[in-house]
Amino acid sequence: MLNLLRWFVFSIAVLAMNFPVIVTMITSFKSARELSLNPGFWIGEPTLENYTRVLGETDRFNIYGYLFNSTIASLIGTGLAIALAFPAAYAIARSEAGKRTLLPLIINLRAVPLIIFAIPLYMMYQWLGLLDTQLGLGLILTIVNTPLALVILVNAISEVPSELDEAAKMDGASSWQVMLMIIRPVVRPALVTTFIFGFITAWNEFLFGLMLTTSRAVPMTVGASFFFAASGGGVQWGTASAVMVLGALPPALLGLLMYRQISASLTAGAVKG
Amino acid sequence: MAIVNRAEGRAYLTPLVGFLLFFLGFPAAVNLVYSISTVSFETLRSPSLSGLGNYAAVLADREFWGAVSFSMRFGVLTALAECLIGLFLAVFLTPLLAKRSYLMAPLMLPLMVAPAMIGLMYRLVLHEFAGPVPYYLFEWFGDSPAFLDVDNAFRTLLVVEILQWTPFAFLLFYMAYAAIPLEVREAASLDGASALKALWWIELPLMLPTLVIAFFIRFIDGFRVFDNVYALTGSGAGGSTTSLSIYIYQAFFKGGAIGKAVAASVVLFLASLAVLYGLNWITGRGRR
Numbered sequence: 081m082l083n084l085l086r087w088f089v090f091s092i093a094v095l096a097m098n099f100p101v102i103v104t105m106i107t108s109f110k111s112a113r114e115l116s117l118n119p120g121f122w123i124g125e126p127t128l129e130n131y132t133r134v135l136g137e138t139d140r141f142n143i144y145g146y147l148f149n150s151t152i153a154s155l156i157g158t159g160l161a162i163a164l165a166f167p168a169a170y171a172i173a174r175s176e177a178g179k180r181t182l183l184p185l186i187i188n189l190r191a192v193p194l195i196i197f198a199i200p201l202y203m204m205y206q207w208l209g210l211l212d213t214q215l216g217l218g219l220i221l222t223i224v225n226t227p228l229a230l231v232i233l234v235n236a237i238s239e240v241p242s243e244l245d246e247a248a249k250m251d252g253a254s255s256w257q258v259m260l261m262i263i264r265p266v267v268r269p270a271l272v273t274t275f276i277f278g279f280i281t282a283w284n285e286f287l288f289g290l291m292l293t294t295s296r297a298v299p300m301t302v303g304a305s306f307f308f309a310a311s312g313g314g315v316q317w318g319t320a321s322a323v324m325v326l327g328a329l330p331p332a333l334l335g336l337l338m339y340r341q342i343s344a345s346l347t348a349g350a351v352k353g
Numbered sequence: 354m355a356i357v358n359r360a361e362g363r364a365y366l367t368p369l370v371g372f373l374l375f376f377l378g379f380p381a382a383v384n385l386v387y388s389i390s391t392v393s394f395e396t397l398r399s400p401s402l403s404g405l406g407n408y409a410a411v412l413a414d415r416e417f418w419g420a421v422s423f424s425m426r427f428g429v430l431t432a433l434a435e436c437l438i439g440l441f442l443a444v445f446l447t448p449l450l451a452k453r454s455y456l457m458a459p460l461m462l463p464l465m466v467a468p469a470m471i472g473l474m475y476r477l478v479l480h481e482f483a484g485p486v487p488y489y490l491f492e493w494f495g496d497s498p499a500f501l502d503v504d505n506a507f508r509t510l511l512v513v514e515i516l517q518w519t520p521f522a523f524l525l526f527y528m529a530y531a532a533i534p535l536e537v538r539e540a541a542s543l544d545g546a547s548a549l550k551a552l553w554w555i556e557l558p559l560m561l562p563t564l565v566i567a568f569f570i571r572f573i574d575g576f577r578v579f580d581n582v583y584a585l586t587g588s589g590a591g592g593s594t595t596s597l598s599i600y601i602y603q604a605f606f607k608g609g610a611i612g613k614a615v616a617a618s619v620v621l622f623l624a625s626l627a628v629l630y631g632l633n634w635i636t637g638r639g640r641r
Contacts, residue, residue, distance in 0.1 A: 086449045093442055094459045097516050100474035101466060103485055107477060119488040164372055167365035170357065177362030182370065188629050189377075191570075193577035195598045196618035199605050200380030200387070223376050226369070245356045255357050259365075284467035286580040287598070291606070301469045305584060308473060315476075317483040324474060328466050335465030339458045343524050 101328070108321035115317055130322035143323060146303030147330075152214040153289075153299055154282035157221025158275055161229045164222070166271070169233035170259045174245065183234065190227040198291055205292060214297045220288045225278040232277075232345050236270030237263060273341040280331040280342075300327040381622075388616040393609070407616035416592060417617060420600035423507070427596065428576030431514045435571050436564060438515070439522030443530050444552065450527070461524065463517045471517050472584030479509070503590045510582055510594060514575060522567045529563035530556065562636060569632045573625065597621055 095102070107115065109126045118124060134143055172178045201220065202211075210216030240263060248258045264271070289299040298306075304327050307320040335342060357365070388407050390400035411417050442460075450456050463471070478484050479500045490497035500509045533556055541551040557564075579598040588595040588603060595603070601621070604614035 097463045100471055100478050103478045104474045119483050119485050164369040168369040171362040171365035175357035175362035178366050191573045191629050192625050195601055196622045197380040200383035255361050286469035301467045324470055328470050332465045336458050339461050
C-alpha cells in the first residue's frame with residue numbers, strides 16, 4: 081500500500097518537474113492547424129513538418145550554425161578548463177602549494193554571480209576583438225567550468241595512493257611524467273565525468289552568450305530565443321518547439337547516459353566544496 | 354617527502370592562476386576604477402575619477418532596491434521550497450529508488466536542460482492560445498489567470514525555478530540519506546524508536562550539514578537568477594520581475610549607465626562575499 085503511494089508520488093514529481101519538456105515535445109509533433117484547435121496533451125495527427133522546416137529552411141535562422149557554435153564553444157570551455165585544472169589539481173593534491181588559499185578561493189568562485197565581471201569583460205573583448213567569436217565565448221565558459229573541474233580532480237587525485245607516484249619517481253620519472261603517465265590513466269573516469277558535466281554546463285550557459293555574441297557565434301540557448309521574437313504572424317509554436325527539442329537534446333542525452341557519474345560528482349562538488 | 358616540490362607545484366598552478374587573473378582579476382580592477390569614475394561609452398579609456406557618486410546614485414535608485422528585494426525574496430523562497438520538497442522526496446522515495454537506480458534518470462532530467470530553454474518552454478506552456486495549462490483551466494473551470502502579469506509573475510517564476518531545481522536538493526539529500534551508516538539505523542530501531550522519531554532525532558541531525566549547504570547553494574543561485582526570468586518575462590511588467598542580475602544587465606545594455614551598472618556589480622560582489630563568509634562560518638562551526 082505504502083509502496084503504491086511511493087510510485088504515485090514519484091510519478092507526480094517526474095511529471096511536474098519535466099512538465100515544460102513534455103509539453104514542448106508534444107507540441108513539436110503538431111501541425112499549426114492542429115495546435116490552433118487542440119493545445120492539449122493529445123496529438124491527433126502526429127507530423128514531422130516542424131522538424132523538416134527547422135532543419136530545411138536555414139536562410140533566416142540557421143539552427144546548424146547555433147548547434148555548431150555551441151559545440152565549439154563548449155568544447156573549448158571544457159577542454160581548456162580541464163587542461164588548466166588538471167596540473168593545478170595534481171599540485172594541490174601532491175604538495176602544499178595552493179591548498180591553503182587558492183583552492184578555497186576558486187571553489188568560492190562558484191558562488192560569485194559572474195554577471196559582476198560581465199561589463200568589464202564586454203569592454204575587454206571589444207578591445208581584443210573577441211566579441212561575437214566562438215573562442216571568446218569558450219574562454220568565458222572555461223571560467224564557468226574551472227571551479228567544479230578543480231574540485232572533482234583534486235578529490236580524484238587525492239584518492240590515488242601516493243605510493244604509486246613514489247614508485248614511479250624511484251624509477252626516475254619526473255613529476256611531469258608521473259602526472260601524465262601514472263595519474264592521468266588512473267583518474268580517467270573523473271576526467272570523463274568532468275568533461276561531460278562541463279560540456280552540459282557550457283552548453284546550457286545563457287548570460288554570456290547573450291552579452292558577448294550577436295550573430296556569428298550565437299550559441300543554441302540564445303539562438304532558440306530568436307524563434308520567439310514574434311515577427312508579423314506571431315510565434316510559430318510548432319517550429320519553436322522543434323528548435324527547443326533539438327537544442328536541449330545534446331546535453332539531455334549526455335546527462336541521461338551519464339547520470340550516475342554526474343550525481344556523484346555533483347554531490348562531491350557541493351559537499352566537499 | 355612531498356612528491357611534487359614547492360617550485361614544481363607553483364609551476365603547475367601558474368597557468369590556472371594566470372588565466373583567472375587575466376579574466377577575473379583584471380575585470381574586477383576595472384570594476385573598482387569605473388565604479389568611482391564618470392564614464393560613458395565615449396570615454397571608456399579615460400575615465401575621470403569622481404568619488405562615490407555612482408554608489409550614491411545606485412543606493413538612491415528605487416529600482417535597485419526593488420531588484421534587491423526581488424532577488425532576496427526569490428532566493429529565500431525558492432531555496433526553502435526546494436529543500437523541503439527535495440528532503441521529502443529523498444526520504445519518502447528512498448525505498449523505491451534504492452533498488453531501481455534507473456528511476457533517478459527522469460528525476461535528474463530537469464537539471465540537464467538549460468534554464469533559459471525552460472523559461473522559453475514555459476512561454477509555450479502558459480500561452481493563452483497555444484499553451485495546455487490555460488487551455489485545460491478554461492475547459493475545466495471556465496477561467497484562467499494571466500500567469501505573467503504584474504500580480505502573478507513573481508509566483509509563476511517561483512514555481513518555474515522550484516520545479517527545475519528541486520531535483521538538485523533532492524539529489525544531495527538522497528546521497529546524504531543513503532550515507533547514514535546502517536548501524537546507526539539498526540541501533541535506533543533496537544532502542545524502539547519509531548521511523549518518524551528516528552528521522553527527526555537521528556537522521557535529520559546527521560543530514561544537517563548537507564541541508565545547510567543545499568540551502569545556501571540554492572539561495573545563491575536563486576538570488577543571482579537571470580536566465581529563466583529573462584527568457585520568460587524579461588524585466589516584467591513595470592519592472593516587477595527585475596532581479597539584481599537583470600538590473601545590472603539592463604543598466605548597462607539598455608540604459609548605457611556604465612558607472613551605475615558597475616557600482617551595482619561591486620555592491621553585489623560585496624553581498625555575495627558576505628553570504629560566503631557566513632556559509633564558511635556556519636559549516637566551519639558545524640564540523641568542529
